[in-house]
Amino acid sequence: MSSERTEQIDVRYVAKLARIDLSEAECETFQEQLSAILGYIDTLKDLDLDTTDTEGLPAIDDNYLREDVSRPSLSQEDLLRNAPESAKGQVRVPKVVDA
């Protein structure tokens, strides 16, 4: 049996971290749904990894690196074509620094 959840996910706070502007209604719905999901995920707590043999577990595979040599890529024109706003060969964005 999974244990009682001691902490509730703070959906509003996490949404801020994730840069998503959730509505009040969404916060409420997600609070409920995510609490249920996290309640289920807590079944992993039952698994005592201290006594389970985790020695030599297959790891995510090695990194394959290539030579650090530059090579042709897409053109600036190709890449700007999808930009919502662009000017002078650059992507236009709101001011990021208060100068």
Add this chain to the structure above:
Amino acid sequence: MELSNQSITSLRKQLTSGDICSADIIGSLADAIEKKDGEIGAYLSHDLDAAREAAKTADLSLPLGGIPIAIKDNINVKGQPCSCASRFLDGSYTSPYDATVISKLRAAGAILYGRTNMDEFAMGSTTENSALGDTRNPHDLTRAPGGSSGGSAAAVASRSAIAALGSDTGGSIRQPASYCGVVGLKPSYGRVSRYGLVAFASSLDQIGPITQNVEDSALLLNAISGRDAMDATSLDQPDTDFTQGLNDGVAGMKLGLPKEYFGDGIDPAVRHQVDESIKKLESAGAELVEISLPHTEYAVATYYIIAPAEASSNLSRFDGIRYGNRVENPNDIIDLYRRSREQGFGPEVKRRIILGTYVLSSGYYDAYYNKAQKVRGLIKRDFENAYQKVDAILSPVTPNVAPTIGADKDNPLQQYLADIFTISANLAGICGISVPCGKVASESGSQLPVGLQILGPHMGEQAILKVARAVESSD
């Protein structure tokens, strides 16, 4: 038989003998789409005029010369829209490059004419999370085709596509293939390049074929597999012809039945079809071996920590800056991000990003993400141990038949739990195929397909294709 009803193998024979030309196939396909896609909704877009042009210069000496292949809308095809069925990218992103699988399909002579519906950013199991359209199961229009590659599966099942590509992160090729009665293959992790696939969970995603039969699946796997310098997770592999040995049969093979996959909770009618199919394999000379995959009960929980975590990172690129739909008149840059993402993403995508952000956040990383990765290692080891004893593993694909549209709409957890049989293969990085093995009558009298899943060791596609072919030919 209508050309659009025929398999790649059948069409290639007629093309190379000169009985038909590629334009004939495109013409038949165009008719099929016009007749059927109105009510099925498998496609988000297509350009059959461009396909007719391409057909004129098709090089029939190539392995897929003249054959049209439908593409799931999360795979980049240069000059085509790539919306991932999301409002974020709808109408505002045209692929500036070809995914590696697309370059390879082109090099094999295939014609790329259409983009199929899916759950938004591949998150979902019914294609109902698409923000851009509804897709229905061709076997019963009141039911879902499955997901997230529901459009590809529905197109092939209704023969409004000859064959298609999908992607599979937790079952998104195998499950819709099962629900729609077609063949769906998830290759081993690293078998096929992910370059140009819009990433959902980078350690779980694979592109794979959805086809009318097993031979076509092998043909497409031939075309798309291989190490790619643009995808560091793709693997060096010997040049293999996956159609070789396809008809060798299963005599002498050891096929594992994991007891954790044959318990309660499976629809008895589904279980019956699966059991009958397994009996036929035994009659064909396979030895059935009971095995155990002891960490199965933790697979769904493990996946729903790892996949959303990786998704929260992968989807941070959708910020409204370089591509996609940007919100009007943002107050500042943060407001631009927050409102573009709020408007662009559907509820399931938001849910998973928030879940993923949470499990990776400070204070929770060890309890959730780190632990899940360890459990993942245990699941992978369960399979490695099993493959010491057996050549392939058999199981149902889903515990049920295709759900009615709207079922579990407000209950995401319920939807997640149905992924139980497919999800471990992605966590372990192994290959798996769903092959039709029977039908179940619904209350309304429709005949709903059931798939048998065959799981193979990492890079063991030849074994599972052989078993799948045996299932197919025993019908």
